[in-house]
Amino acid sequence: MDYSLEHHQSYIGKPVSDLPTPSLIISLPAVKKNVEILHKDVEGLGIRFRPHVKTLKALEVTRMMLGEGKHRAVVASTLAEIRGVLPLAKEGLLDECLYGLPVVSSYLPQLAELRKSLRILLMVDNEQQVSLLEKFGADQPWDIFIKIDVGTHRAGVLAGSSALHSLVKRAEASNHAQIYGFYCHAGHSYASRTSEQAQQTLSEEFSSVIGASGLLPADRELVVSIGSTPTAHVVSSLKAQLPGNTKLELHAGNFPANDLQQVSTSLVQIQDQAVRIAAEVCSVYPERNEALINAGAIALSKEVSPNYPGFGTVVGKLDWGVIRVSQEHGILASSKTGALADKEFHVGQRVYLYCNHACITAAAFYVYYVVDANDIVVATWIPWKGW
Numbered sequence: 001m002d003y004s005l006e007h008h009q010s011y012i013g014k015p016v017s018d019l020p021t022p023s024l025i026i027s028l029p030a031v032k033k034n035v036e037i038l039h040k041d042v043e044g045l046g047i048r049f050r051p052h053v054k055t056l057k058a059l060e061v062t063r064m065m066l067g068e069g070k071h072r073a074v075v076a077s078t079l080a081e082i083r084g085v086l087p088l089a090k091e092g093l094l095d096e097c098l099y100g101l102p103v104v105s106s107y108l109p110q111l112a113e114l115r116k117s118l119r120i121l122l123m124v125d126n127e128q129q130v131s132l133l134e135k136f137g138a139d140q141p142w143d144i145f146i147k148i149d150v151g152t153h154r155a156g157v158l159a160g161s162s163a164l165h166s167l168v169k170r171a172e173a174s175n176h177a178q179i180y181g182f183y184c185h186a187g188h189s190y191a192s193r194t195s196e197q198a199q200q201t202l203s204e205e206f207s208s209v210i211g212a213s214g215l216l217p218a219d220r221e222l223v224v225s226i227g228s229t230p231t232a233h234v235v236s237s238l239k240a241q242l243p244g245n246t247k248l249e250l251h252a253g254n255f256p257a258n259d260l261q262q263v264s265t266s267l268v269q270i271q272d273q274a275v276r277i278a279a280e281v282c283s284v285y286p287e288r289n290e291a292l293i294n295a296g297a298i299a300l301s302k303e304v305s306p307n308y309p310g311f312g313t314v315v316g317k318l319d320w321g322v323i324r325v326s327q328e329h330g331i332l333a334s335s336k337t338g339a340l341a342d343k344e345f346h347v348g349q350r351v352y353l354y355c356n357h358a359c360i361t362a363a364a365f366y367v368y369y370v371v372d373a374n375d376i377v378v379a380t381w382i383p384w385k386g387w
Protein backbone atom coordinates (compact mmCIF):
# COMPACT_ATOMS: atom_id res chain seq x y z
CA MET A 1 0.00 0.00 0.00
CA ASP A 2 1.29 3.47 -0.91
CA TYR A 3 2.28 5.38 2.28
CA SER A 4 0.67 8.64 1.16
CA LEU A 5 -2.61 6.94 0.40
CA GLU A 6 -2.89 5.96 4.08
CA HIS A 7 -1.46 9.10 5.68
CA HIS A 8 -2.03 12.05 3.33
CA GLN A 9 -4.50 13.93 5.49
CA SER A 10 -2.06 14.16 8.38
CA TYR A 11 0.11 16.46 6.20
CA ILE A 12 -2.54 19.15 5.82
CA GLY A 13 -1.24 22.31 7.50
CA LYS A 14 2.38 21.14 7.29
CA PRO A 15 5.19 22.55 5.11
CA VAL A 16 6.36 20.69 1.98
CA SER A 17 9.63 19.97 3.80
CA ASP A 18 7.66 17.49 5.98
CA LEU A 19 6.21 15.50 3.06
CA PRO A 20 7.18 11.88 2.51
CA THR A 21 9.43 11.37 -0.54
CA PRO A 22 8.91 11.02 -3.39
CA SER A 23 5.73 13.12 -3.38
CA LEU A 24 3.93 15.13 -6.01
CA ILE A 25 3.28 18.74 -5.04
CA ILE A 26 0.79 20.99 -6.81
CA SER A 27 0.88 24.74 -6.34
CA LEU A 28 -2.72 25.87 -5.99
CA PRO A 29 -1.98 29.52 -6.91
CA ALA A 30 -0.18 28.36 -10.10
CA VAL A 31 -3.02 26.01 -11.14
CA LYS A 32 -5.61 28.73 -10.51
CA LYS A 33 -3.64 31.28 -12.51
CA ASN A 34 -3.07 28.87 -15.43
CA VAL A 35 -6.77 28.00 -15.56
CA GLU A 36 -7.86 31.65 -15.28
CA ILE A 37 -5.65 32.67 -18.21
CA LEU A 38 -7.18 30.05 -20.49
CA HIS A 39 -10.73 30.84 -19.37
CA LYS A 40 -10.13 34.51 -20.10
CA ASP A 41 -8.85 33.66 -23.59
CA VAL A 42 -11.75 31.36 -24.57
CA GLU A 43 -14.32 33.66 -23.04
CA GLY A 44 -12.74 36.61 -24.89
CA LEU A 45 -13.17 34.74 -28.17
CA GLY A 46 -16.68 33.57 -27.21
CA ILE A 47 -15.86 29.94 -28.05
CA ARG A 48 -16.59 26.71 -26.19
CA PHE A 49 -14.03 24.97 -24.02
CA ARG A 50 -13.52 21.23 -23.49
CA PRO A 51 -10.79 20.50 -20.90
CA HIS A 52 -9.02 17.14 -21.08
CA VAL A 53 -9.05 15.49 -17.65
CA LYS A 54 -6.02 13.26 -18.14
CA THR A 55 -3.26 15.47 -16.67
CA LEU A 56 -4.15 15.85 -12.98
CA LYS A 57 -6.87 13.20 -13.05
CA ALA A 58 -8.83 14.62 -10.10
CA LEU A 59 -12.28 16.02 -9.40
CA GLU A 60 -11.03 19.22 -7.80
CA VAL A 61 -9.03 20.38 -10.81
CA THR A 62 -11.72 19.25 -13.26
CA ARG A 63 -14.22 21.38 -11.38
CA MET A 64 -11.84 24.33 -11.71
CA MET A 65 -11.23 23.70 -15.43
CA LEU A 66 -15.00 23.69 -15.98
CA GLY A 67 -15.27 27.03 -14.20
CA GLU A 68 -17.80 25.45 -11.81
CA GLY A 69 -20.18 24.69 -14.70
CA LYS A 70 -19.47 27.63 -17.03
CA HIS A 71 -17.93 25.11 -19.43
CA ARG A 72 -19.85 21.86 -19.60
CA ALA A 73 -17.91 19.30 -21.63
CA VAL A 74 -14.74 17.28 -21.09
CA VAL A 75 -12.57 14.83 -23.00
CA ALA A 76 -11.14 11.76 -21.29
CA SER A 77 -8.59 9.18 -22.33
CA THR A 78 -9.61 6.28 -20.06
CA LEU A 79 -12.86 4.84 -18.79
CA ALA A 80 -11.53 5.42 -15.25
CA GLU A 81 -11.44 9.15 -16.01
CA ILE A 82 -15.04 9.02 -17.27
CA ARG A 83 -16.14 7.20 -14.12
CA GLY A 84 -14.17 9.83 -12.18
CA VAL A 85 -16.08 12.81 -13.62
CA LEU A 86 -19.55 11.32 -13.05
CA PRO A 87 -20.07 13.15 -9.72
CA LEU A 88 -19.82 16.43 -11.66
CA ALA A 89 -22.63 15.29 -13.97
CA LYS A 90 -24.69 14.42 -10.90
CA GLU A 91 -24.04 17.89 -9.48
CA GLY A 92 -25.27 19.42 -12.75
CA LEU A 93 -21.88 20.88 -13.72
CA LEU A 94 -21.11 18.61 -16.67
CA ASP A 95 -23.21 17.68 -19.72
CA GLU A 96 -20.98 15.50 -21.88
CA CYS A 97 -17.76 13.61 -22.13
CA LEU A 98 -15.82 12.63 -25.22
CA TYR A 99 -13.94 9.35 -24.96
CA GLY A 100 -10.81 10.61 -26.72
CA LEU A 101 -9.33 7.49 -28.33
CA PRO A 102 -10.84 5.76 -31.33
CA VAL A 103 -13.28 3.37 -29.72
CA VAL A 104 -12.51 -0.36 -29.27
CA SER A 105 -15.21 -3.03 -29.11
CA SER A 106 -14.59 -4.29 -25.56
CA TYR A 107 -15.30 -0.78 -24.19
CA LEU A 108 -18.73 -0.45 -25.76
CA PRO A 109 -20.71 -2.24 -23.01
CA GLN A 110 -19.09 -0.02 -20.34
CA LEU A 111 -19.55 3.12 -22.42
CA ALA A 112 -23.21 2.20 -22.95
CA GLU A 113 -23.59 1.87 -19.17
CA LEU A 114 -21.82 5.22 -18.55
CA ARG A 115 -24.10 6.80 -21.11
CA LYS A 116 -27.01 6.33 -18.73
CA SER A 117 -25.43 8.96 -16.43
CA LEU A 118 -23.69 11.28 -18.89
CA ARG A 119 -23.84 12.02 -22.62
CA ILE A 120 -20.90 10.15 -24.13
CA LEU A 121 -19.32 11.10 -27.44
CA LEU A 122 -17.02 8.75 -29.34
CA MET A 123 -13.98 9.44 -31.50
CA VAL A 124 -13.97 7.79 -34.92
CA ASP A 125 -11.22 7.75 -37.55
CA ASN A 126 -11.93 4.52 -39.45
CA GLU A 127 -14.99 3.06 -41.14
CA GLN A 128 -14.46 -0.18 -39.21
CA GLN A 129 -15.36 1.65 -36.00
CA VAL A 130 -18.76 2.51 -37.53
CA SER A 131 -19.21 -1.19 -38.24
CA LEU A 132 -18.38 -1.92 -34.58
CA LEU A 133 -21.10 0.46 -33.43
CA GLU A 134 -23.56 -1.21 -35.78
CA LYS A 135 -22.60 -4.65 -34.55
CA PHE A 136 -22.98 -3.52 -30.93
CA GLY A 137 -26.41 -2.18 -31.77
CA ALA A 138 -27.24 0.40 -29.06
CA ASP A 139 -30.82 1.77 -28.76
CA GLN A 140 -29.74 5.25 -29.76
CA PRO A 141 -27.09 6.33 -32.30
CA TRP A 142 -23.73 7.35 -30.83
CA ASP A 143 -22.62 10.97 -31.22
CA ILE A 144 -19.25 10.90 -32.93
CA PHE A 145 -16.42 13.31 -33.49
CA ILE A 146 -14.48 12.49 -36.64
CA LYS A 147 -10.79 12.81 -35.82
CA ILE A 148 -8.60 14.62 -38.33
CA ASP A 149 -4.83 14.12 -38.40
CA VAL A 150 -3.25 17.57 -38.80
CA GLY A 151 0.36 16.39 -38.63
CA THR A 152 0.78 14.58 -35.30
CA HIS A 153 0.29 11.18 -36.99
CA ARG A 154 -1.10 9.59 -33.84
CA ALA A 155 -4.82 9.14 -34.48
CA GLY A 156 -7.00 10.61 -37.19
CA VAL A 157 -7.74 10.54 -40.85
CA LEU A 158 -5.80 12.97 -43.03
CA ALA A 159 -7.48 16.29 -43.78
CA GLY A 160 -8.66 16.51 -47.39
CA SER A 161 -8.11 12.77 -48.00
CA SER A 162 -10.44 10.42 -49.84
CA ALA A 163 -10.49 8.33 -46.62
CA LEU A 164 -12.07 11.30 -44.84
CA HIS A 165 -14.69 11.66 -47.58
CA SER A 166 -15.68 8.02 -47.42
CA LEU A 167 -15.67 7.96 -43.60
CA VAL A 168 -18.09 10.90 -43.52
CA LYS A 169 -20.28 9.16 -46.09
CA ARG A 170 -20.15 5.88 -44.16
CA ALA A 171 -21.09 7.57 -40.86
CA GLU A 172 -23.89 9.55 -42.52
CA ALA A 173 -25.38 6.35 -43.92
CA SER A 174 -25.33 4.56 -40.55
CA ASN A 175 -28.22 4.46 -38.09
CA HIS A 176 -25.75 3.92 -35.25
CA ALA A 177 -23.54 6.98 -35.64
CA GLN A 178 -24.39 10.66 -35.73
CA ILE A 179 -21.68 13.13 -36.67
CA TYR A 180 -21.38 15.67 -33.87
CA GLY A 181 -18.39 17.41 -35.43
CA PHE A 182 -14.72 17.28 -36.38
CA TYR A 183 -11.83 17.16 -33.93
CA CYS A 184 -8.11 17.55 -34.33
CA HIS A 185 -5.38 17.51 -31.73
CA ALA A 186 -2.10 19.22 -32.56
CA GLY A 187 0.28 17.08 -30.49
CA HIS A 188 3.08 18.13 -32.83
CA SER A 189 2.68 21.72 -31.57
CA TYR A 190 4.94 20.65 -28.66
CA ALA A 191 7.80 21.24 -31.10
CA SER A 192 6.93 24.97 -31.30
CA ARG A 193 9.67 27.25 -30.05
CA THR A 194 7.96 30.57 -30.68
CA SER A 195 4.50 32.02 -30.43
CA GLU A 196 4.42 32.40 -34.24
CA GLN A 197 5.05 28.68 -34.74
CA ALA A 198 2.24 27.75 -32.33
CA GLN A 199 -0.08 30.26 -34.06
CA GLN A 200 0.71 28.69 -37.42
CA THR A 201 -0.25 25.21 -36.10
CA LEU A 202 -3.39 26.63 -34.54
CA SER A 203 -4.48 28.11 -37.85
CA GLU A 204 -3.77 24.79 -39.61
CA GLU A 205 -5.94 23.03 -37.05
CA PHE A 206 -8.71 25.52 -37.66
CA SER A 207 -8.62 25.25 -41.44
CA SER A 208 -8.55 21.42 -41.30
CA VAL A 209 -11.70 21.08 -39.22
CA ILE A 210 -13.49 23.84 -41.11
CA GLY A 211 -12.49 22.14 -44.38
CA ALA A 212 -13.88 18.84 -43.11
CA SER A 213 -17.14 20.46 -41.99
CA GLY A 214 -17.67 21.48 -45.64
CA LEU A 215 -18.27 17.79 -46.42
CA LEU A 216 -21.67 18.04 -44.72
CA PRO A 217 -24.70 20.09 -45.78
CA ALA A 218 -24.35 23.80 -44.98
CA ASP A 219 -27.37 23.82 -42.64
CA ARG A 220 -26.06 20.97 -40.49
CA GLU A 221 -25.21 21.98 -36.87
CA LEU A 222 -21.64 20.96 -36.10
CA VAL A 223 -18.95 21.44 -33.48
CA VAL A 224 -15.35 21.79 -34.60
CA SER A 225 -12.78 21.18 -31.88
CA ILE A 226 -9.15 22.28 -32.00
CA GLY A 227 -6.33 22.49 -29.49
CA SER A 228 -3.41 21.19 -27.47
CA THR A 229 -1.73 23.08 -24.66
CA PRO A 230 0.81 24.96 -26.87
CA THR A 231 -1.87 26.04 -29.38
CA ALA A 232 -4.24 26.85 -26.48
CA HIS A 233 -1.57 29.18 -25.11
CA VAL A 234 -1.88 31.29 -28.28
CA VAL A 235 -5.62 30.85 -28.87
CA SER A 236 -6.34 34.55 -28.36
CA SER A 237 -4.50 35.16 -31.67
CA LEU A 238 -7.15 33.18 -33.58
CA LYS A 239 -8.99 35.14 -36.26
CA ALA A 240 -11.82 32.71 -36.82
CA GLN A 241 -14.34 33.09 -39.62
CA LEU A 242 -16.90 30.44 -38.73
CA PRO A 243 -19.68 29.19 -41.00
CA GLY A 244 -23.05 29.97 -39.37
CA ASN A 245 -23.90 26.32 -38.64
CA THR A 246 -20.60 25.66 -36.84
CA LYS A 247 -19.57 26.13 -33.22
CA LEU A 248 -15.89 26.30 -32.38
CA GLU A 249 -14.43 24.75 -29.25
CA LEU A 250 -10.93 24.61 -27.82
CA HIS A 251 -9.62 21.54 -26.02
CA ALA A 252 -6.52 21.34 -23.83
CA GLY A 253 -5.32 19.19 -20.94
CA ASN A 254 -1.84 19.95 -19.69
CA PHE A 255 -2.40 23.71 -19.20
CA PRO A 256 -3.29 23.75 -15.44
CA ALA A 257 0.04 22.06 -14.67
CA ASN A 258 2.57 23.05 -17.35
CA ASP A 259 6.00 21.39 -17.27
CA LEU A 260 9.47 21.66 -18.81
CA GLN A 261 8.14 20.61 -22.23
CA GLN A 262 5.72 23.55 -22.11
CA VAL A 263 8.45 25.91 -20.86
CA SER A 264 10.57 24.73 -23.82
CA THR A 265 7.92 26.02 -26.24
CA SER A 266 8.67 29.54 -24.83
CA LEU A 267 4.91 30.08 -24.38
CA VAL A 268 5.04 29.80 -20.57
CA GLN A 269 7.65 30.68 -17.97
CA ILE A 270 9.41 28.38 -15.55
CA GLN A 271 7.35 29.80 -12.65
CA ASP A 272 4.10 28.86 -14.46
CA GLN A 273 4.74 25.20 -13.63
CA ALA A 274 2.36 23.99 -10.92
CA VAL A 275 3.94 20.57 -10.38
CA ARG A 276 7.08 19.64 -8.44
CA ILE A 277 8.37 16.35 -7.14
CA ALA A 278 9.85 16.23 -3.63
CA ALA A 279 12.79 13.86 -3.28
CA GLU A 280 15.77 13.34 -0.95
CA VAL A 281 19.48 12.99 -1.54
CA CYS A 282 20.49 9.42 -0.67
CA SER A 283 24.21 9.78 -1.41
CA VAL A 284 26.86 12.07 -2.91
CA TYR A 285 29.83 10.96 -5.07
CA PRO A 286 32.53 13.68 -5.33
CA GLU A 287 34.75 11.43 -7.47
CA ARG A 288 32.17 11.42 -10.27
CA ASN A 289 30.57 14.75 -9.29
CA GLU A 290 27.08 13.26 -8.93
CA ALA A 291 24.41 12.77 -6.28
CA LEU A 292 21.81 10.04 -5.90
CA ILE A 293 18.14 10.82 -5.16
CA ASN A 294 15.18 8.59 -4.35
CA ALA A 295 13.16 9.59 -7.43
CA GLY A 296 13.74 7.56 -10.56
CA ALA A 297 11.89 6.53 -13.69
CA ILE A 298 8.64 5.73 -11.86
CA ALA A 299 8.46 9.03 -9.96
CA LEU A 300 9.64 11.26 -12.81
CA SER A 301 8.93 9.28 -16.02
CA LYS A 302 11.47 8.89 -18.80
CA GLU A 303 10.07 11.83 -20.73
CA VAL A 304 12.60 14.40 -21.89
CA SER A 305 12.39 18.03 -22.96
CA PRO A 306 14.55 19.91 -25.43
CA ASN A 307 15.95 22.71 -23.28
CA TYR A 308 16.51 20.79 -20.04
CA PRO A 309 18.78 17.75 -20.13
CA GLY A 310 17.69 14.59 -18.32
CA PHE A 311 14.45 13.48 -16.72
CA GLY A 312 13.86 16.36 -14.29
CA THR A 313 15.55 19.59 -13.15
CA VAL A 314 16.27 20.78 -9.60
CA VAL A 315 14.14 23.77 -8.59
CA GLY A 316 16.44 26.71 -7.79
CA LYS A 317 19.49 24.96 -9.32
CA LEU A 318 18.48 24.64 -12.95
CA ASP A 319 21.93 23.47 -14.06
CA TRP A 320 21.39 20.29 -11.98
CA GLY A 321 19.31 17.66 -13.76
CA VAL A 322 18.45 13.99 -13.33
CA ILE A 323 20.74 12.67 -16.05
CA ARG A 324 20.23 8.93 -15.47
CA VAL A 325 17.39 6.97 -13.92
CA SER A 326 16.73 3.44 -12.80
CA GLN A 327 13.38 2.36 -11.46
CA GLU A 328 13.61 4.18 -8.09
CA HIS A 329 17.02 5.93 -8.38
CA GLY A 330 17.91 9.20 -10.06
CA ILE A 331 21.41 10.57 -10.65
CA LEU A 332 21.91 14.33 -10.39
CA ALA A 333 24.67 16.02 -12.36
CA SER A 334 25.30 19.60 -13.44
CA SER A 335 25.70 20.99 -16.94
CA LYS A 336 27.84 23.87 -15.55
CA THR A 337 31.62 23.56 -15.48
CA GLY A 338 32.91 23.96 -11.95
CA ALA A 339 29.64 23.04 -10.20
CA LEU A 340 30.42 20.58 -7.39
CA ALA A 341 28.02 17.90 -6.21
CA ASP A 342 29.47 17.79 -2.70
CA LYS A 343 29.13 21.59 -2.33
CA GLU A 344 25.53 21.62 -3.55
CA PHE A 345 24.17 18.46 -1.93
CA HIS A 346 24.48 16.44 1.25
CA VAL A 347 22.92 13.16 2.35
CA GLY A 348 19.38 13.70 3.61
CA GLN A 349 18.91 17.02 1.78
CA ARG A 350 15.54 17.65 0.24
CA VAL A 351 15.33 18.55 -3.41
CA TYR A 352 12.34 19.60 -5.47
CA LEU A 353 12.24 18.76 -9.16
CA TYR A 354 10.41 20.13 -12.16
CA CYS A 355 9.29 17.32 -14.44
CA ASN A 356 9.37 17.17 -18.23
CA HIS A 357 5.83 15.94 -18.81
CA ALA A 358 3.39 16.50 -15.94
CA CYS A 359 0.68 14.19 -17.39
CA ILE A 360 2.88 11.11 -17.32
CA THR A 361 4.65 12.00 -14.06
CA ALA A 362 1.39 12.68 -12.21
CA ALA A 363 -0.04 9.32 -13.29
CA ALA A 364 2.50 7.51 -11.05
CA PHE A 365 1.28 9.10 -7.80
CA TYR A 366 -1.61 8.03 -5.58
CA VAL A 367 -1.94 11.40 -3.83
CA TYR A 368 -1.29 14.97 -4.90
CA TYR A 369 -0.24 17.37 -2.13
CA VAL A 370 -1.76 20.78 -2.87
CA VAL A 371 0.11 23.76 -1.42
CA ASP A 372 -0.48 27.49 -0.99
CA ALA A 373 1.91 30.31 -1.90
CA ASN A 374 3.92 29.59 1.28
CA ASP A 375 4.33 25.90 0.41
CA ILE A 376 2.00 24.79 3.19
CA VAL A 377 -0.19 21.78 2.35
CA VAL A 378 -3.78 23.02 2.14
CA ALA A 379 -5.44 19.99 0.57
CA THR A 380 -4.80 16.54 -0.82
CA TRP A 381 -6.31 15.32 -4.08
CA ILE A 382 -6.71 11.64 -4.90
CA PRO A 383 -6.36 10.98 -8.63
CA TRP A 384 -8.26 8.40 -10.65
CA LYS A 385 -5.94 5.50 -11.34
CA GLY A 386 -5.96 2.71 -13.89
CA TRP A 387 -8.20 2.21 -16.88
Ligand SMILES: Cc1ncc(COP(=O)(O)O)c(C=O)c1O
Binds near residue numbers: 101228
Ligand atom coordinates in the same frame (compact mmCIF):
# COMPACT_ATOMS: atom_id res chain seq x y z
C1 LIG B 1 -7.63 13.70 -28.05
C2 LIG B 1 -6.89 14.66 -27.19
N1 LIG B 1 -7.44 15.85 -26.92
C3 LIG B 1 -6.82 16.75 -26.12
C4 LIG B 1 -5.59 16.48 -25.55
C5 LIG B 1 -4.94 17.51 -24.65
O1 LIG B 1 -3.68 17.91 -25.09
P1 LIG B 1 -2.73 18.82 -24.24
O2 LIG B 1 -2.37 18.03 -23.03
O3 LIG B 1 -1.57 19.14 -25.11
O4 LIG B 1 -3.47 20.04 -23.89
C6 LIG B 1 -4.97 15.24 -25.82
C7 LIG B 1 -3.67 14.91 -25.29
O5 LIG B 1 -3.05 13.91 -25.54
C8 LIG B 1 -5.65 14.31 -26.66
O6 LIG B 1 -5.13 13.11 -26.93
